[in-house]
Amino acid sequence: MGYSHIETDVHATSDGALVAFHDDRLDRVTADHGLIRELPLARVRRADVGGEPIPTLDEVLEAFPDTFVNIDIKEPGAIAPLAAALRRHSATRRVCVASFGSSRLARFRSLMGPEVATAVGPIGVAWSALGRVVARVLPPRGVALQMPASIRVAGRSVPLVTPAMLRAVHSRGRVVHVWTVNERPAMERLIDMGVDGIVTDAIDVLSEVMAERGM
Incomplete structure (x- = not known):
């Protein structure tokens, strides 16, 4: 594929x-x-x-x-x-x-x-996603943040991967891989946002999305 x-x-x-x-x-x-x-x-x-x-x-x-x-x-x-x-x-x-x-x-x-x-460990991912000032002062080890696009807090979906977060992570020379993304709209949105990798079970769907974009 x-x-x-x-x-x-x-x-x-x-x-x-x-x-x-x-x-x-x-x-x-x-x-x-x-x-x-x-x-x-x-x-x-x-x-x-x-x-x-x-x-x-x-x-x-x-x-x-x-x-x-x-x-x-x-x-x-x-x-x-x-x-x-x-x-x-x-x-x-x-x-x-x-x-x-x-x-x-x-x-x-x-x-x-x-x-x-x-990859950056789970504590470092949390710092980078939710406490970007801390991540600048105490940068975590690792080259890739691997994380879900959002988490549920008190019954609400809280986005973790945002354009601002991506800009901050990229400015420090790291990449962001998002898991596990199986729906086409979410793949499209994350690619448009500028993520560096998508982990998926739907490899046929991601292949179609990337081919349509010439990626």
Whole structure:
């Protein structure tokens, strides 16, 4: 479909293998069950999603050798295996590593240093979106803010991604990736606003929108 960037999450199995999978358990999208961190890779591989085995991150990097990959560290046991996999595949310059856990990001950065691009942690995203003065005085680490377009507060939708916020973030040399955007009108609005990336499940819809715009 022409995409140069893909996104996945990673979990470590009980024997230290890294699998590209969103949930921490097999139960929701496979006929199997169990926490991935408590199962060996051979056991995880017996589960399937739509007839396909759950891939290891090694397989993802090998299958897409020229593709950029955004990788979300879902649990602490995945940190060291991820660092090893990126070095093993010489993939340190084609990934951006993110996590909802600030401590996980800190540990990963301590292993890899500036060799690998990382996303801004959740506290830094909040500073940048809601407290831009704080973000100027205490700039968070990371090159990409990955965030929803809005959040709900007291039953109201509060926008996080705004033209002013984008200008402030871009002025500090960072980029903004918005998740998870599956509707065409929202894609159109965010692209018009100037976001740098959209994370979507509706890859066919985004492809159409970008093709119509000559992107």
